[in-house]
Amino acid sequence: AEAEDSPGEQEAAASKPLFAGLSDVSISQDIPIEGEITIPSRARAQEHDSSTLNESIRRTIMRDLKAVGRKFMHVLYPRKSNALLRDWDLWGPLILCVTLALMLQKSSIDGKNDGGGPEFAEVFVIIWFGAVTITLNSKLLGGNISFFQSLCVLGYCILPLNIAMLICRLLLLAGQGPINFMIRLFVVLLMFAWSVVASTAFLADSQPPNRKALAVYPVFLFYFVISWMILTFTP
Amino acid sequence: AAADELAFHEFEEATNLLAETPDAATTSQSDELTSREHVAVVVGSGIGYGAEVGEEEDDKTSLLQEEKPQPRFWTFDYYQSFFDVDTSQVLDRIKGSLLPHPGHNFVRHHLRNRPDLYGPFWICATLAFVLAVTGNLTLVLAQRRDPSIHYSPQFHKVTIAGITIYCYAWLVPLALWGFLRWRQGTRERMGLYTFLETVCVYGYSLFVFIPTVVLWLIPVQWIQWLFGALGLALSAAGLVFTLWPVVREDTRLVAAALLSTVVLLHALLALGCKLYFFQPLPLDHVVPAPQATPPSPNVLLPSSIQPMTTS
Structure with missing residues (x-):
C-alpha cells in the first residue's frame, strides 16, 4: 500500500513546492495527536445560559409549565409536528388524569347506593393501564416510537375529553333533561373525535402503512371508553 | 419488503x-x-x-x-412474532370467522401457521366493553319508557365482562389443547393445533358476538333471542368445522363429547351474557315487591340476579 501511495504524494509535492517538506512527515508513527474539540462559541454560551443549576427555582418551574402548556396547544390544534414526540414528559398526562378522575368523582359521600359510577382509582387504572396496553400493542406491531413518547401523546390527548367533562359538569348544574342530554352527547362526541384525530396525527406515522389501522383501533377504543364514562356521569 | x-x-x-x-x-x-x-x-x-x-x-x-430459530420467550422479539399481522390479514381472518362453511378449516385457510394474538386480544377487549356499554344503554332506553327506573352507570359491569370474556377466551382453549394433547398420546394419528392456534380460533370466533350484542339494543325480546341464536350458531359452527379434522381421528364417542362440550360452553357464555347484561328490567330498581317482577324465564337463574341485588 505504501508503494502505491508514494508516487502520488511525490507528484503532489512536485506541483506544490510550498508543502514539499510534508511528504516526509508521517503522522502515524508515535507523535501523540492532541488538541481541543471545540464547540462553536454560540452554542456554548446558550448552554451556559440555560444551565439548570444556576437559575432560580421559579424559572425552572415556569419553564416546565410553559412546555406543558405548549403541548396542550399542540393537542388542541393538531398539526404535523413532532414537538409532542421530541421532548416528552409525563407531567401533562398526570395532571389531566388526576383532573378527570376528580371531576368524575361523585360529590356525595354516601356513595354505597348510588349505582356504581367509576371510582377515582378505576379511572386512574383505566387511563394508565389502557395507555400502557396501547403502547405495548404498537411496539409489538413494530412501530418505531419509544415507550414514553407514546404514553405522553396518549396522555396529552385526553385534554379535549377533560374539556368535555368540564362542560358536562357545568351543564349538569342546570339540571337534567332530554335536551340537556343531547347537548352533552354532542359535546362528548365532538371531543372524542378531536382526541382520536389528535392522537392519530402524532402516532400513525410511527407505523408501517399496512398496519396503521391495527394501531389506531385500540386508541379509538380507549377514548371511546373514557367518553362513555364522561357521558354517563351524573352528580 | x-x-x-x-x-x-x-x-x-x-x-x-x-x-x-x-x-x-x-x-x-x-x-x-x-x-x-x-x-x-x-x-x-x-x-x-x-x-x-x-x-x-x-x-x-x-x-x-x-x-x-425463534427468539427466547423473555425477549421482546418473541412476543413481536405474535403481532406480526397486517390489517388485510386481520380483516381476512375476521371474515373467515364470520362465514364458516363445512370443509373450510379456519386454521389451515386463514392462519396458515401464523397465529396472531392481536385479533384475540382486541376482540376480547372490544366485546367486554361493548357488552358493558350496550347493557347499560338498554337501561337508558328502559328509563325513557318507564321514568320510575333509576339509571346508574353500573361501572362494575365492565370489570365483570372483562374477566369473564378473557377467562373464557384463554382458559377454554388451554383446556381444549391439553385434552387434545392427551388424546394424541393415546392415538398416534391425530393431528394437533398448537395452543396459540387454539386461542386464535377461539378469539376470532368471538367476533360474531360484537355485532350481535349491538343488535341486542333492540328492545324486543324475540328479536334479541333470534339474533343471539344466529350469532351463537355462526360462532359455534366455525369452531366445530375447525376442530372436526382433528377430532375425526378419535373414537366417535370422544369426538361427539368434545364437540358438544365446546358448543355447550359457547352457548353458556352467550346465555350468561344475555341474561346478566340484558335483563328485561333491572329488578331491584323497579318496585321492591317481588311479585311485580316480569314473569319471564330469565329470572329463574339466580346467579344472574345476585350481583344486581347486592350492588
Whole structure:
C-alpha cells in the first residue's frame, strides 16, 4: 500500500513546492495527536445560559409549565409536528388524569347506593393501564416510537375529553333533561373525535402503512371508553 | 419488503407441503433450508472478495435472518412474532370467522401457521366493553319508557365482562389443547393445533358476538333471542368445522363429547351474557315487591340476579 501511495504524494509535492517538506512527515508513527474539540462559541454560551443549576427555582418551574402548556396547544390544534414526540414528559398526562378522575368523582359521600359510577382509582387504572396496553400493542406491531413518547401523546390527548367533562359538569348544574342530554352527547362526541384525530396525527406515522389501522383501533377504543364514562356521569 | 415476501412464500409452501404430505414435510423443508444456506454462502463469498471478514459475516447473517430459530420467550422479539399481522390479514381472518362453511378449516385457510394474538386480544377487549356499554344503554332506553327506573352507570359491569370474556377466551382453549394433547398420546394419528392456534380460533370466533350484542339494543325480546341464536350458531359452527379434522381421528364417542362440550360452553357464555347484561328490567330498581317482577324465564337463574341485588 505504501508503494502505491508514494508516487502520488511525490507528484503532489512536485506541483506544490510550498508543502514539499510534508511528504516526509508521517503522522502515524508515535507523535501523540492532541488538541481541543471545540464547540462553536454560540452554542456554548446558550448552554451556559440555560444551565439548570444556576437559575432560580421559579424559572425552572415556569419553564416546565410553559412546555406543558405548549403541548396542550399542540393537542388542541393538531398539526404535523413532532414537538409532542421530541421532548416528552409525563407531567401533562398526570395532571389531566388526576383532573378527570376528580371531576368524575361523585360529590356525595354516601356513595354505597348510588349505582356504581367509576371510582377515582378505576379511572386512574383505566387511563394508565389502557395507555400502557396501547403502547405495548404498537411496539409489538413494530412501530418505531419509544415507550414514553407514546404514553405522553396518549396522555396529552385526553385534554379535549377533560374539556368535555368540564362542560358536562357545568351543564349538569342546570339540571337534567332530554335536551340537556343531547347537548352533552354532542359535546362528548365532538371531543372524542378531536382526541382520536389528535392522537392519530402524532402516532400513525410511527407505523408501517399496512398496519396503521391495527394501531389506531385500540386508541379509538380507549377514548371511546373514557367518553362513555364522561357521558354517563351524573352528580 | 423483499425479505417479507420471501418469508411469506416459504411459509405458504410449507403449509401446502404439510397439507399434502404430513410425514414428508419436515425432511423436504430441511432440504430446502440447507440448499438455501449453500446459496447464501456462495453469494456472500462472491460479494465479499477482498473485503473484511466482519462485513461478510454481516451479509451472511442478514441473508440467513429468516431461518433463525425463534427468539427466547423473555425477549421482546418473541412476543413481536405474535403481532406480526397486517390489517388485510386481520380483516381476512375476521371474515373467515364470520362465514364458516363445512370443509373450510379456519386454521389451515386463514392462519396458515401464523397465529396472531392481536385479533384475540382486541376482540376480547372490544366485546367486554361493548357488552358493558350496550347493557347499560338498554337501561337508558328502559328509563325513557318507564321514568320510575333509576339509571346508574353500573361501572362494575365492565370489570365483570372483562374477566369473564378473557377467562373464557384463554382458559377454554388451554383446556381444549391439553385434552387434545392427551388424546394424541393415546392415538398416534391425530393431528394437533398448537395452543396459540387454539386461542386464535377461539378469539376470532368471538367476533360474531360484537355485532350481535349491538343488535341486542333492540328492545324486543324475540328479536334479541333470534339474533343471539344466529350469532351463537355462526360462532359455534366455525369452531366445530375447525376442530372436526382433528377430532375425526378419535373414537366417535370422544369426538361427539368434545364437540358438544365446546358448543355447550359457547352457548353458556352467550346465555350468561344475555341474561346478566340484558335483563328485561333491572329488578331491584323497579318496585321492591317481588311479585311485580316480569314473569319471564330469565329470572329463574339466580346467579344472574345476585350481583344486581347486592350492588
